[in-house]
Amino acid sequence: MSLWSYANPVRFMGATRPLVPILGAVAGVCLVLGLAWGFFFTPDDYRQGSTVKIIYLHVPAALMAINAWFMMLVASLVWLVRRHHVSALAARAAAPVGLTMTLIALVTGAVWGQPMWGTWWAWDPRLTAFLILFLFYLGYIALWEAVEEPDAAADLTSVLCLVGSVFAVLSRYAVNFWNQGLHQGASLSLDAETNVADVFYYPLLVCIAGFVALFGALVLLRTRTEIRARRLHVLRLRERMADA
């Protein structure tokens, strides 16, 4: 019994059927709890005032935007190496979710930037890198939509995902070249000595857990839909063959 046995669509569908509502419930509870805790029961920051509270949406969304691309990269590699259809469909299912997370991170960042930096947008390395990530998501989704033959589409998008990952990382460090930028450094890392203060830290962790669960639930749901759509497509083809 290994992870690979879930590459079988029937087993995948069976295993994920109960998982989607569970993850959805976890996401709902965590988000309601974390956001309510963060918005109403934490003090204002002494410099940023109440605008600090956007961290509970901005940071988890940005985190998931990058992790979604990373998940697509792994799923694409699995498809290219082992030819499991579920993997290719999972990569396809994750893309719009990642795109939305990127958009949330960009918009919440702009909303926070207006009172804090005095501008909605600045060509700061981190912001620019996210905008480029957004464009990569758009191109990836557009390529999936454009290719009609499903296996060819999976192959081409996987190759694009691999090459795109290299160029996304390259762009991230290329734009560093301009200047250091406005965006503060990482405020959450496992190896740093000082993170954000504990009052903000714990609700933020709950929100991150909520976003992870939300992402998992949405991707599983969309993957199940893709598998069903694929089955429907095959059934239609078979019907047409029987008619002819």
Place this chain on the structure above:
Amino acid sequence: MIRLVTRDLALAVRAGGGFGLGLAFFLVVTVLVPFGVGPEAAILGPIAPGILWIGALLACLLSLDRVFALDREDGALDLLATAPLPMEGIALAKAAAHWLSTGLPLSLAAAPLGVLLSLPWPGHLWLALSLLMGTPALSLIGTFGAALTVGLRRGGPLLSLLVLPLYVPTLVFGADVARRGAAGLDPATPLALLGAVTLGCLAGLPFAAAAALRVSIR
């Protein structure tokens, strides 16, 4: 492989090959910029390297959808696929032909066009050098994009959407070389990084393009 390059070059230079088209496009874009931002040298000078780089990049993009599409239409691509030359070699030869027919003339034309945009003097040389070093990467990336979209009926707009984000690192470093050169600063660091991008593309992208081509003509 050399034969393939010379054949593609001949096809590009002859009538209807679009050889002059990219150059003319570059010229028109450059001429339009002063109409948009005003003719003052104080405004044009600082933005000239970036404008010329973007113009060259768009001119490169213009001829990309012809890289494989024509060969696909008349069946030459299928013949090439069965030839003893590996697919990676075909991708590389196509990229080389594309660079010789667009990137090289664009790099040579950029320095005179810099005069039109009142680029400060030593900037011309750095601009030409950065384009000379950077446009091979543009051709290689573009060939990869063209290989991804060759099987599609309307691949043109999609091709630009896929390729333009991939152009970011090349553009950042290339324009920075020209900008620093024009400002009299030392452009060695971005120049080295630009060379690294180009060499990295040269080493890796023919394989990716070949993988995409194999899928597209399957």
